[in-house]
Amino acid sequence: MIKENLQALLSQLPSNIQLVAVSKFHPLENILEAYDAGQRIFAESRPQELAEKVSQLDGAKYPGLEWHFIGHLQTNKLKMVLPYVSLVQSVDSIHLLKEIQKWGAANDRIVNVLLEVHIGAEETKQGFHEEEVVDLLFDSDKYPNIRFCGLMAMASHTIDESVIDADFERIDTFMAYLVDLFPELTDFNQLSIGMSDDWKIAIHHGATIIRIGTAIFGSR
Numbered sequence: 001m002i003k004e005n006l007q008a009l010l011s012q013l014p015s016n017i018q019l020v021a022v023s024k025f026h027p028l029e030n031i032l033e034a035y036d037a038g039q040r041i042f043a044e045s046r047p048q049e050l051a052e053k054v055s056q057l058d059g060a061k062y063p064g065l066e067w068h069f070i071g072h073l074q075t076n077k078l079k080m081v082l083p084y085v086s087l088v089q090s091v092d093s094i095h096l097l098k099e100i101q102k103w104g105a106a107n108d109r110i111v112n113v114l115l116e117v118h119i120g121a122e123e124t125k126q127g128f129h130e131e132e133v134v135d136l137l138f139d140s141d142k143y144p145n146i147r148f149c150g151l152m153a154m155a156s157h158t159i160d161e162s163v164i165d166a167d168f169e170r171i172d173t174f175m176a177y178l179v180d181l182f183p184e185l186t187d188f189n190q191l192s193i194g195m196s197d198d199w200k201i202a203i204h205h206g207a208t209i210i211r212i213g214t215a216i217f218g219s220r
Contacts, residue, residue, distance in 0.1 A: 002030060003037035005216045013210075017203065020068055022195075022213030024049065025220045028056055034216060040064045043089070043211055045071025047080035054084045070152075070211060072126055075099040082111055089152045089192050092116040092126040094136065097143060104145025112147045114192055117174070119167045120156040127153070130174055137182050150190030150208070151175055155198055164198050168205035175206060
């Protein structure tokens with residue numbers, strides 16, 4: 001079923017959209033089934049779970065396998081995540097950014113990140129407000145071991161598609177503003193929005209990455 005779900009998704013996706021399979025809470029055999037079906041990028045949200053799965057999937061045996069981190073990342077868990085991921089999609093505070101910079105400098109690594117922007121209605125959501133992102137990027141030279149690759153966001157948790165549409169339009173407009181404002185950030189071109197229930201709306205609003213779990217793996 002996972003193979004069929006992936007094929008159905010990919011048949012609807014424009015070729016320039018990166019599909020990230022959200023494998024959190026799903027067993028290793030599901031990841032391998034998706035890998036065998038051609039999926040290469042997987043996302044986890046808990047450091048311990050990521051580290052365990054990485055340890056069980058030998059990169060030499062599974063060429064091209066790539067990991068993203070999409071959850072709230074505590075600074076004391078960086079060593080469980082940063083050595084293994086190609087992208088941290090969920091950088092949500094200056095404090096975390098500074099600690100990632102320290103880790104990158106100490107380990108001679110450039111860490112690719114997306115800045116998580118709070119656009120939804122829920123007060124509990126993590127993330128920067130727009131003015132904080134602007135201020136941060138003006139100071140981007142303070143983070144020589146970080147590559148700013150773009151933005152990540154989640155729409156309001158609602159079935160009202162007009163609300164979701166407005167949320168994604170807001171982040172799309174903000175992304176375009178930042179690209180114009182900071183032309184020196186040549187890698188700042190990724191917009192990660194859209195999940196299983198709203199990815200089609202996200203595509204309409206400039207998504208370059210969509211994060212799909214349930215529509216690939218089924219309910220947990």
